[in-house]
Amino acid sequence: MNSSKAIFYMIFSVIAFALMNAVVKYLNDFSAYQIVFFRSIGTLLFTIPLILKHQIPILGNNKKWLLIRGVAGVISLTCFFQSLNYLTLGTAVSLRYTSPIFASIFAFFFLKEKIKPMQWLLFLVAFIGVLTIKGFGGNINSIGFILAILSAIFLGVIFVLIRKIGDSENPLVIINYFMVMAFVFGGVMSVNQWKSPNFIEWLLLLSLGVFGYVGQLYLTKAFQTHETNVIAPLKYLEVVFMIMIGAFWFGEIYNLWTLLGILLIMFSLIYNVYLKRKKVNI
Structure with a gap:
């Protein structure tokens, strides 16, 4: 298994x-x-033009798992966006990306993937780091907290489902199932809450799909290439990238607790990957 390629895919995602x-x-x-x-x-x-161009069977081979993955994706995405109505973006993102912990636990029970005791400890360290970045000393809205955790749980389910599907499906088919279901659900549910975008907002709204497509494609490739418990923890890097974007784009200021959280996350990620690569090399 090419772990270096999978890690690159995940970071790009x-x-x-x-x-x-x-x-x-x-x-x-x-x-x-x-x-x-x-x-x-x-x-x-x-996805649709590419599937048609390459004459890929649009319904795929594993319809049941593709549908379940699509449903899990819609639930996770909707819960996350709804949580932003109650939580700051940094807090919501931090909570959502506890998902690698859930993914590793699900993979342990359902895919029988082995996890060393040290890796469990490292997952805990990374989780503590995520919590440290935003902290829970302030008033955290209970509804927002539950929505963000639900999003994380279903994201963990997604990781395992993609791993179970493996390379039996083209990544475009997996993504397409998810997006068609999101299109129908989001369209129906937004009818009574529709807000007409201006030109700039149209561009930004459509850019969500571009960034989402790239992220989803390489996320799928990463999980199809290597084990869940190696790749899933790299999702924590998104919290770090969000802090950087927040500081430079939105002018957010981060204190020493945030820097400590970043250090804990990075240490956990790097050491976890080192342990797995060492095992493979042996």
Whole structure:
């Protein structure tokens, strides 16, 4: 298994998702359903033409797992965007990307992937780092907290489902199922909450699908290439990228606690990858 290629795919994916989240923050006047709707449109403009061009069977081979993955994706995405109505973006993102912990636990029970005791400890360290970045000393809205955790749980389910599907499906088919379901759900639910975008907002809303497509494509490639418990923790990097974007784009200021959180996350990620690569080399 090519772990270096999988790690590159995952890092590229989280950069794209971080940019998407930054645009979502900028467009906070729109409902979560409308954002889900536009998020799907931009991606479908890529997936459908590519599937037709390469004559890929659009319904895939594993319809049951593709449908379940699509449902999990819609739930995770909608819960995350809704959580932004109650939480700051940094807090919501930090909570959502506890998902690698859930992914590793699900993979341990359902895919029988082995996890060393040290890796469990490192997952805990990374989780503590995520919490440290934004902290829970302030008033955290309970509804927003539950929505963000639900998003994380279903994102963890997605990681395992993609791994289970493996390379039996083209990544475009997996993404297309998710986006078609998001298109229908987001479109129906946003009818009564529709806000007409101006020209700039149209461009930004459609860019969500572009960033989402790139992020989803390379996320899928990463999980098809290597084990869940190696790749999933790299999702924590998105929190780090969000902090950087927040500082340079939105002028957010981060204290020493945030820097400590980044250090804990990076240490956990790097050491976890080192342990797995060492095992492979042996």
